[in-house]
Amino acid sequence: MSNLERDPVELLCPPDAPTGPVVQVLAPRDVPLGGPRAMRVRRTLPQRGRTTIGAWCFADHYGPDDVAESGGMVVPPHPHTGLQTVSWLFEGEIEHRDSAGSHELVRPGAVNLMTAGRGISHSEVSTPGTTRLHGVQLWVALPEASRRIGPFFEHAETVPVAVGDAIVRVFVGALAGVDSDVTVFSPLLGAQVDLPAHGRTELELDPAFEHGVLVDAGPVAIEIDGAGATTEVAWSELAYVEPGRRRLVLAAGAEPVRVVLLGGVPFGEELVMWWNFIGRSHDEVVEFRREWQADVIGRDNPDGRFGVVDGFDGDPLPAPELPTVRLKPRR
Structure with missing residues (x-):
């Protein structure tokens, strides 16, 4: 999914400093993606004081949306650099196309992971048979050593496993003896955990990781290390x-619980994020935007950094205007 904000904020993301409490609860920010009928998402990453969890750098939670009212998802071809997109659905179906030649459907229980590397463009459209749309869109920042690789796409089914009262589906990394088949470039975890009403599960954590628990259905009670x-x-x-924790207990009350568990080794690199680009400097992001506008919107170079998405019926998405001032580091 693109970041369709009309005025995206340019963010310098220094490595996050340690937090105080063992568990820090972060509230979402409501973000409208486009016009009056466009989807609204609840964004919990990035935000002030917490820009990454491991290399996870962007988390949008959406739905359940009635497609007849919302219009569903219609995201024209748009660019990405320096990241991976991870699409994970609870309900509905989305058609993905990209400039690497991939054409795939996103469905519940399967993960679509697109590695942008040096640059890619893609489109996402909910299918005609989708009546409800519900899921998360996640981005992973690529480390310096990998961020200029060639773009590629992966699709993988997941296998449900029982852990205590929970059903766990691992879509990135490894948990509870299950490994995901998709490629990552830093140590990461992504999993869906479902609990019945009054259910409880205990999960062993990698103490080198920091973790995030995004609640899709709840509330959920969290206990750390007994x-x-x-x-x-x-x-x-x-x-x-925070890192250093070894056990996570999740407990449901009177309502069933569903969470997305994210984790990774703290990301030690400074990032510049604006619109759909991740770079390392203001000037680099400016150049990404210039190339997108010239090569794709201006149609001057279909063989450029971002390529062309075949099969999408419509025009690619122009980039917003850049901020009028250069980004200054936060102190």
């Missing part, structure tokens, strides 16, 4: 768990 104290996390909130 400390006894619990933190309740409400629908669409993201709970951040």
